[in-house]
Amino acid sequence: MPGIVLSVPATRSTADTSGDDFSLEEDSTRWTSRHVLVLTIACLVTSGNYYCYDTPSALNTLLQTHLQVPYATWQWQLNMLYAVYSLPNIVLPLIGGILVDRVGPARTLIGFALLIVIGQGLLATGIQARFYSLMLFGRFLFGLGGETLEVAQSVVTTAWFGSLGGLGFALGCHLAAARIATGLNDNISPWVAAAPVDVETQRASGMSPPWAPPSPLATTRDSSGTVERLRVALGGVTAAAWVGFGVCVLSLGAAFWVVYLDRPASRLQAGIPLLDSDDRAHAHRCAEDEEASACHAGSDGEDADGCESRPLLPSSRASETMSEGTSASYDEPDETIHFGQLTSFPLTFWMLCAACIMLYGAAVPFFHICTDFFQEKYYPGDPQQAGFVMSIPDGISAFGSPLCGFFVDRVGRRGSLLITASLLIFITHGLLAFTRMAPIFPMVLLGVSYSVFAAALWPCVPLLVGRHQIATAYGLVTVALNMALAVFPLIVAHLRNAALARAALRPAVDTSLEDPLSDSGFFYVQLFFMALSGGAVIASAVLTWLDRRNGCKLMTREMVSSFSRSATASSASSSSLASPTSPSSPSSPSITEAPIRPPLGTIIEPTSPRRLVTYAPDEAAVPLLAGRPLGRRRRSTGNALTLGRPAKYGGVTVRVMREGLAIQSPATWVHHHHHHHADAHGPHRSASPPLPHGHAGPGRPASASPQRHGTFLNLAFGLPRSTTPGAPDRHPVFLGVPHGAQSGHAMSRGLSHSTGCGTAGDGVRRSSPDRRRSQQRHGGGPPTPNPLTASSDGESALVDVTLARPRPLRPSHQLPYRAPSPPLAPSGLGPSSTRQGSGDDITANAPP
Numbered sequence: 001m002p003g004i005v006l007s008v009p010a011t012r013s014t015a016d017t018s019g020d021d022f023s024l025e026e027d028s029t030r031w032t033s034r035h036v037l038v039l040t041i042a043c044l045v046t047s048g049n050y051y052c053y054d055t056p057s058a059l060n061t062l063l064q065t066h067l068q069v070p071y072a073t074w075q076w077q078l079n080m081l082y083a084v085y086s087l088p089n090i091v092l093p094l095i096g097g098i099l100v101d102r103v104g105p106a107r108t109l110i111g112f113a114l115l116i117v118i119g120q121g122l123l124a125t126g127i128q129a130r131f132y133s134l135m136l137f138g139r140f141l142f143g144l145g146g147e148t149l150e151v152a153q154s155v156v157t158t159a160w161f162g163s164l165g166g167l168g169f170a171l172g173c174h175l176a177a178a179r180i181a182t183g184l185n186d187n188i189s190p191w192v193a194a195a196p197v198d199v200e201t202q203r204a205s206g207m208s209p210p211w212a213p214p215s216p217l218a219t220t221r222d223s224s225g226t227v228e229r230l231r232v233a234l235g236g237v238t239a240a241a242w243v244g245f246g247v248c249v250l251s252l253g254a255a256f257w258v259v260y261l262d263r264p265a266s267r268l269q270a271g272i273p274l275l276d277s278d279d280r281a282h283a284h285r286c287a288e289d290e291e292a293s294a295c296h297a298g299s300d301g302e303d304a305d306g307c308e309s310r311p312l313l314p315s316s317r318a319s320e321t322m323s324e325g326t327s328a329s330y331d332e333p334d335e336t337i338h339f340g341q342l343t344s345f346p347l348t349f350w351m352l353c354a355a356c357i358m359l360y361g362a363a364v365p366f367f368h369i370c371t372d373f374f375q376e377k378y379y380p381g382d383p384q385q386a387g388f389v390m391s392i393p394d395g396i397s398a399f400g401s402p403l404c405g406f407f408v409d410r411v412g413r414r415g416s417l418l419i420t421a422s423l424l425i426f427i428t429h430g431l432l433a434f435t436r437m438a439p440i441f442p443m444v445l446l447g448v449s450y451s452v453f454a455a456a457l458w459p460c461v462p463l464l465v466g467r468h469q470i471a472t473a474y475g476l477v478t479v480a481l482n483m484a485l486a487v488f489p490l491i492v493a494h495l496r497n498a499a500l501a502r503a504a505l506r507p508a509v510d511t512s513l514e515d516p517l518s519d520s521g522f523f524y525v526q527l528f529f530m531a532l533s534g535g536a537v538i539a540s541a542v543l544t545w546l547d548r549r550n551g552c553k554l555m556t557r558e559m560v561s562s563f564s565r566s567a568t569a570s571s572a573s574s575s576s577l578a579s580p581t582s583p584s585s586p587s588s589p590s591i592t593e594a595p596i597r598p599p600l601g602t603i604i605e606p607t608s609p610r611r612l613v614t615y616a617p618d619e620a621a622v623p624l625l626a627g628r629p630l631g632r633r634r635r636s637t638g639n640a641l642t643l644g645r646p647a648k649y650g651g652v653t654v655r656v657m658r659e660g661l662a663i664q665s666p667a668t669w670v671h672h673h674h675h676h677h678a679d680a681h682g683p684h685r686s687a688s689p690p691l692p693h694g695h696a697g698p699g700r701p702a703s704a705s706p707q708r709h710g711t712f713l714n715l716a717f718g719l720p721r722s723t724t725p726g727a728p729d730r731h732p733v734f735l736g737v738p739h740g741a742q743s744g745h746a747m748s749r750g751l752s753h754s755t756g757c758g759t760a761g762d763g764v765r766r767s768s769p770d771r772r773r774s775q776q777r778h779g780g781g782p783p784t785p786n787p788l789t790a791s792s793d794g795e796s797a798l799v800d801v802t803l804a805r806p807r808p809l810r811p812s813h814q815l816p817y818r819a820p821s822p823p824l825a826p827s828g829l830g831p832s833s834t835r836q837g838s839g840d841d842i843t844a845n846a847p848p
């Protein structure tokens with residue numbers, strides 16, 4: 001009996017359909033130079049934004065002098081420059097995120113980077129022309145692009161590093177780049193702006209009256225260096241603003257580069273899953289192409305769209321579009337993110353937003369005022385010392401964020417890290433409010449906390465939402481961040497003003513700092529920040545608690561499930577799963593604590609009798625596991641794959657070709673559906689006894705049904721006979737585990753889905769998770785178990801599964817294998833019956 005190869009279609013692959021070999025151009029399970037390049041350039045993309053964001057405050061009084069406005073007016077104007085940046089971003093990143101989810105990060109990345117360039121250009125022009133309204137408008141455009149650019153950048157980074165086990169580190173590098181860009185601006189902008197301006201320019205601009213003697217700083221045109229001459233020629237703050245413009249142009253260039261590196265063909269080559277938008281574009285192009293079938297067939301040549309490298313279209317949607325030659329299937333409502341879908345975001349996600357508001361609110365608005373505070377309480381008349389202490393958190397974060405991100409990738413436990421960080425901020429503000437301890441130590445604590453929470457918070461986003469919602473989710477968290485940054489500074493200002501007003505009314509009393517209530521409002525401000533960080537502790541604790549009930553997604557180490565990797569070479573991949581030394585090896589002692597994430601294309605040769613892979617229930621398609629329920633819904637089910645000895649159980653091999661595995665165990669329904677006999681009503685059914693293990697049923701050259709035995713891949717499978725001499729049989733096989741009361745419904749859905757879809761050019765039937773979601777939504781029925789479809793060619797089969805997210809399997813979930821409840825049959829079928837028709841068969845493969 002030939003070993004059965006179940007090729008489980010992956011999200012994206014570069015597989016070769018011509019055979020069982022699954023070759024890739026790059027080992028997609030490791031960092032490659034391409035990854036390093038993508039990360040480096042992606043970090044540069046937002047550098048312009050971060051460099052220029054703080055230009056107004058870095059130039060502050062120099063700008064005021066240049067604009068020749070009174071101090072009070074300037075305070076208002078300065079704040080307005082920040083307000084027009086932040087206020088629109090209370091909403092815009094959400095719209096931007098939805099846009100990114102719809103059209104993909106490529107176009108949006110360029111668009112947002114362009115907005116930043118234009119915005120900064122207008123700001124610089126406004127400064128040069130001393131035209132404040134133009135500055136304001138430029139800053140507004142700059143804000144439109146700035147925050148949403150980060151969303152698009154995060155999406156690209158998540159795609160490249162999410163399943164590589166390096167998302168925390170990669171996002172930490174973004175943060176580091178941001179902190180460095182901020183630090184550079186803090187130093188370079190004042191340096192450029194304070195350049196000596198020649199006397200004539202000063203006089204011409206009115207900065208210096210004609211009778212005034214030249215400033216001792218002012219040099220003349222005979223400055224020796226080119227840089228000096230440039231500084232003089234451009235003139236102070238204008239030059240500083242145009243330098244910022246130059247950095248933004250560089251960032252735009254980086255955005256183009258990232259888009260180039262992230263193009264579909266490049267992703268496929270690197271084993272990075274394509275985005276839905278890429279799917280759409282790709283499928284549209286291929287559908288228009290007369291040679292679209294070559295895309296399926298796996299031609300070796302490369303076309304502009306990268307068809308060459310995706311003979312197996314990993315996306316069900318793509319494959320359906322490709323196979324059906326229509327784009328209609330892409331337009332299913334569930335496939336496109338829209339506002340209505342926000343309600344489908346889990347509570348954990350909203351709690352993450354709450355934690356983001358409190359954490360950033362307790363840190364960043366404090367940075368804005370802390371130099372004032374330090375000068376008042378610790379370093380009167382010493383702005384330099386105050387400035388130095390203020391820069392501590394950013395300095396620590398510049399190198400701490402990637403380190404913490406790396407730690408997060410290795411340890412998981414993001415919720416616990418957020419709680420710890422919140423506690424640290426609480427202690428920081430407590431120390432600053434109630435003690436006279438030098439602020440250096442509290443600021444170091446704050447720096448550590450800032451590094452930890454930013455590094456832990458952002459990588460949580462893709463773990464909590466669906467793959468097609470990631471940009472929207474990043475957008476929402478960015479909205480939350482901007483709410484904090486827009487609202488809390490106003491509250492802080494109000495607290496201070498109220499305290500100052502009270503102090504003004506008070507008679508001259510002892511204003512010594514021994515009395516904390518006698519300061520100019522900073523004590524109340526610190527209490528406010530303590531309240532926020534206390535709220536962050538609570539939000540993070542609730543988040544962690546919810547997450548534990550919801551599959552411990554935030555505790556997961558390493559990979560983002562919805563971005564399963566494309567394949568490594570099959571042998572390597574196989575060994576990566578089987579080898580104890582492999583990071584994802586299930587045989588390491590910790591295997592039951594962390595989900596196995598078989599990279600796409602992995603050939604699983606089950607060699608260990610006791611390996612259990614558990615995936616958390618998927619919202620949309622909940623595969624069923626008999627036995628003790630796993631996951632969030634205690635009475636619900638989880639997805640499990642149990643692997644056994646191939647030699648003993650017929651050499652069942654599973655190749656992961658979609659988002660991991662969701663093979664139900666311990667009992668599996670198998671439906672052989674001869675699509676050429678299918679009618680619109682689904683297969684015919686007839687009762688007959690179950691096939692014994694490895695026994696070919698009528699009309700089949702071979703059949704293998706590894707039965708439940710200890711812990712193993714319980715998979716019933718039949719290989720239909722080839723009807724065309726020389727041509728491999730391509731029969732979709734339905735695998736699903738109807739269980740409990742929903743079984744009949746679920747199975748019938750699966751069947752109708754099976755009969756309703758065309759077969760791809762390569763003969764592979766692919767299920768559509770989104771279609772299923774759509775069916776559920778419109779049918780209003782209960783969740784549908786994964787309808788796994790497959791086809792076989794006598795030697796192998798391709799099985800399409802939808803994967804749920806992996807979750808760590810805690811020791812309490814390490815269950816001894818136990819006999820399953822017999823699965824309920826669909827529509828009156830008994831649990832242990834095999835019904836065979838001439839063309840369509842259902843095998844209910846119950847455990848013996």
Ligand SMILES: C[C@H](N)C(=O)N[C@@H](CCCCN)C(=O)O
Pocket residue numbers: 147150154171174175178364454458481485
């Ligand atoms: C307002 C500014 N963009 C900001 O504070 N950003 C945050 C979040 C950055 C997320 C990057 N993916 C920061 O910590 O810098």
